[in-house]
Amino acid sequence: MQQVDNELPDKKPCIQCGTLIALDGNFCNQCGAKQFVEDHISAKKTWNYLTQTGLFYGISITACALAKYASIFETFSWGLFFDLILAINAIGFFAISWKENQKILQWKSFSWSKLAAYSSIAMAASVLVHYSVGWLNLVIYSKDDNYYEQLKGSIAGGLLVVSLTAVMPAIFEELGFRGYLLQTLLKITDKEQAVFISAFLFAILHFSFVSLFWLIPFALFAGFVRIKENTLWYGVFFHFCFNLTACIFELL
Amino acid sequence: MPPAPPPILRCDACFKEIANDDIFCAHCGYPIKGTKVEQSAFITKQNKIDFYKSGINKRTRERINKAGNTLFWLAGLFFLSATISFFVLKDNPEVLAVVIPYLVLGIVFLILGDYSKKKTLACFISGLCLYIIVQAIDLVQNPRLNLYSFLIMAIIITFLILGIKSAVEIEKIKKENNLS
Numbered sequence: 001m002q003q004v005d006n007e008l009p010d011k012k013p014c015i016q017c018g019t020l021i022a023l024d025g026n027f028c029n030q031c032g033a034k035q036f037v038e039d040h041i042s043a044k045k046t047w048n049y050l051t052q053t054g055l056f057y058g059i060s061i062t063a064c065a066l067a068k069y070a071s072i073f074e075t076f077s078w079g080l081f082f083d084l085i086l087a088i089n090a091i092g093f094f095a096i097s098w099k100e101n102q103k104i105l106q107w108k109s110f111s112w113s114k115l116a117a118y119s120s121i122a123m124a125a126s127v128l129v130h131y132s133v134g135w136l137n138l139v140i141y142s143k144d145d146n147y148y149e150q151l152k153g154s155i156a157g158g159l160l161v162v163s164l165t166a167v168m169p170a171i172f173e174e175l176g177f178r179g180y181l182l183q184t185l186l187k188i189t190d191k192e193q194a195v196f197i198s199a200f201l202f203a204i205l206h207f208s209f210v211s212l213f214w215l216i217p218f219a220l221f222a223g224f225v226r227i228k229e230n231t232l233w234y235g236v237f238f239h240f241c242f243n244l245t246a247c248i249f250e251l252l
Numbered sequence: 253m254p255p256a257p258p259p260i261l262r263c264d265a266c267f268k269e270i271a272n273d274d275i276f277c278a279h280c281g282y283p284i285k286g287t288k289v290e291q292s293a294f295i296t297k298q299n300k301i302d303f304y305k306s307g308i309n310k311r312t313r314e315r316i317n318k319a320g321n322t323l324f325w326l327a328g329l330f331f332l333s334a335t336i337s338f339f340v341l342k343d344n345p346e347v348l349a350v351v352i353p354y355l356v357l358g359i360v361f362l363i364l365g366d367y368s369k370k371k372t373l374a375c376f377i378s379g380l381c382l383y384i385i386v387q388a389i390d391l392v393q394n395p396r397l398n399l400y401s402f403l404i405m406a407i408i409i410t411f412l413i414l415g416i417k418s419a420v421e422i423e424k425i426k427k428e429n430n431l432s
Binding site: 021022025026027028029030031032034046047050057061065069070188189190192193194196197200201204207209212 | 270271274275276277278279280281283352353356357360371373374377378381382385388389392393416417420423424426
């Protein structure tokens with residue numbers, strides 16, 4: 001039988017003996033050789049990825065919990081120390097698979113209009129959250145929280161607050177959660193579940209029941225933007241604008 | 253009148269159609285023209301693989317069910333805590349600050365439990381992390397050493413981790429077969 005050189009061949013050569021066999025055949029009907037290569041990413045490897053993300057999350061959560069709940073760490077310098085640990089943690093895990101992760105640091109689809117759109121969504125959301133959270137805190141806890149009271153007034157203090165609550169979290173939380181965590185989860189499961197897991201873990205890291213209702217949608221949105229645009233930077237700007245707006249409310 | 257079609261030959265192992273001159277089945281690799289010994293060795297091996305796969309399936313299903321039920325049990329536990337603390341602290345002005353977190357936790361676990369039928373892995377991981385965080389905060393704020401509550405914690409965490417392991421196996425099969 002002669003092979004006809006047309007566009008859609010219905011035969012393929014056996015990978016072992018070269019006999020032409022049916023295109024959808026799993027085995028060669030002449031020598032019995034298997035025609036497909038088995039996937040070597042074992043369940044064990046997937047499990048290793050999962051424990052690695054567990055380690056990343058464990059370190060993050062320990063640092064956050066100590067900074068928030070242990071009274072000896074309540075000073076400003078300890079706060080800085082834990083911020084530094086969180087930043088190093090995010091960078092370190094992101095760098096583990098640098099070769100695969102560096103592509104999301106590129107910004108090929110850069111466009112001013114998209115950037116402006118994401119920034120304005122972030123600011124509008126932040127204003128909405130500010131008023132609703134203020135109301136909820138009054139209802140549930142009968143108190144009106146105001147952080148960084150002692151830093152108010154001076155320009156240097158204001159800049160410090162902006163860099164600690166808007167710049168640092170925007171970069172390092174995005175790098176850690178939408179960068180490392182989401183990238184690793186994508187190796188294990190599908191896009192939807194990976195975005196959901198990273199969003200939920202990000203939300204509960206903030207230890208606030210009242211904030212869960214806006215943190216989860218916030219993180220889901222940032223996750224889907226990260227997948228859709230294939231770059232981390234829109235998320236970083238989104239996060240920055242959101243926190244900056246919240247920050248301005250605190251300072252005014 | 254056209255001649256009657258030749259009888260369709262079928263593989264003895266997988267019953268898929270085969271051609272007259274095939275030496276091996278193109279679908280399952282069964283040695284059609286091999287010796288009796290080769291053929292029975294092939295069947296034995298195939299049966300072992302099938303048995304192993306069905307064992308994995310059964311165990312996986314059981315573990316996923318258990319982990320899903322654990323999420324519902326946790327939801328019940330938090331609703332119970334909300335009710336109890338409401339009646340205990342009824343006259344305390346801070347009652348909402350205690351009851352609402354329990355209620356939110358109950359609702360979150362209920363949603364996770366229900367949604368775990370569709371998005372198994374995501375719900376199990378989320379549930380496990382939330383449970384561990386809640387327990388850790390509770391321990392930091394009210395330090396205590398209660399063997400009984402540690403035992404319950406260990407059981408819940410084990411169920412959820414086994415559920416995650418099984419869900420990972422299923423995700424792997426899905427990814428390999430491009431089902432997702």
